[in-house]
Amino acid sequence: MKPLLSALRLPMHRELAVLALACALLQAAAATALGLPSGRLAAALLLQALLLASVARLWPDAARPLGPANAVTLARAALVAVIASALGHGEGGAQPATGLAVLAGIALLLDGVDGQVARRLRCASAFGARLDMEIDAFLMLVLCALLWQLDKAGAWVLAIGGMRYAFVAAMPLWRWLDAPLPDSFRRKLVCVWQVLTLLLCMLPVVTPAIAAPLLALSLALLGASFALDIAWLYRNRPR
Structure with missing residues (x-):
């Protein structure tokens, strides 16, 4: 008990404790709105707990608070965990697709909020940017899995969400893939297109005949x- 109380004296751990409670309440409300059973809520809570534990381990300085931008990102992650917990739920693979699309839309709106908060309050960090990117990538993979489950497209749709993970998995083999890339409007535009397409295809009014080509x-x-x-990284790799 004493080590726990001692840890809670550190700003980062105090923030995580408060965020854990707030995120749990947020997830309970979201799961109730979607009509998910208690087992699915438990899965979402477990996913969020694993994320918070990872943040506690990887945060560079426990004496430094996480800050408001990271708090928004973790709240967004809580919603993504609820969406992920809905995988496999429903008779015959049917999903509360509209509710999930709305929840995913809220999570994506919060993606813009945490960036604005980080810039306005000058609390941006490399850790926060990486955390934000990982949540985005996981959400895209989950949405692809849901679309496959809804029979909007075949298993090939998982390649949309899995492409970045394949890229990261290749980095130990070709270290030059891990080099930083310059900012690119094209990359941002493609990312926005992916997100909007995935959300649109989640809606029940979009039939598989429309969703698959999109x-x-x-x-x-x-x-x-x-x-x-990849071509740019190869051309600029260390010789």
């Missing part, structure tokens, strides 16, 4: 964008 176009654009980035 998702195929998204996959092609994403593949081309990754190919251009």
Whole structure:
């Protein structure tokens, strides 16, 4: 008990304790709104607990608070965990698709909020940027899995969400892939297109006949964008 109380004296751990409670309440409200059973809520809570534990371990200085921008990012992660917990729920694979699309839309709106907060309050950090990117990547993978489960497209749609993970997995083999990339409007535009397409295709009014071509176009654009980035990294690799 004493080590726990001692840890809570540190700003970062106090913030995480408060955020854990706030995120749990947020997840309970979201799961209730979606009509998810208690087992799905438990899965979402577990995912969020694992994320908070990872943040506690990787945060560079426990004496320094996480800050408001990271708090918004973790709240967004709580919603993403609820969306992920809905995988496999429902008779015959049916999903509360509209509710999930709305929840994903809220999570994406918060993606813009945490960036604004970080810039306005001057609390941006490399850790926060990486955390934000990982939440975005996980949300895209989850949405792809949901679209597959809803029969909006075949298993190939998972390539949209899995492409970045394949890129990261290749880094130990080709270290030059880990070099920083210059800012690119093209990359941001393709990312926005992916997100909007995934959300649109989640809606029940979008039939598989419409969703599949849209998702195929998204996959092609994403593949081309990754190919251009890989080509740039190869040309500028250390000799």
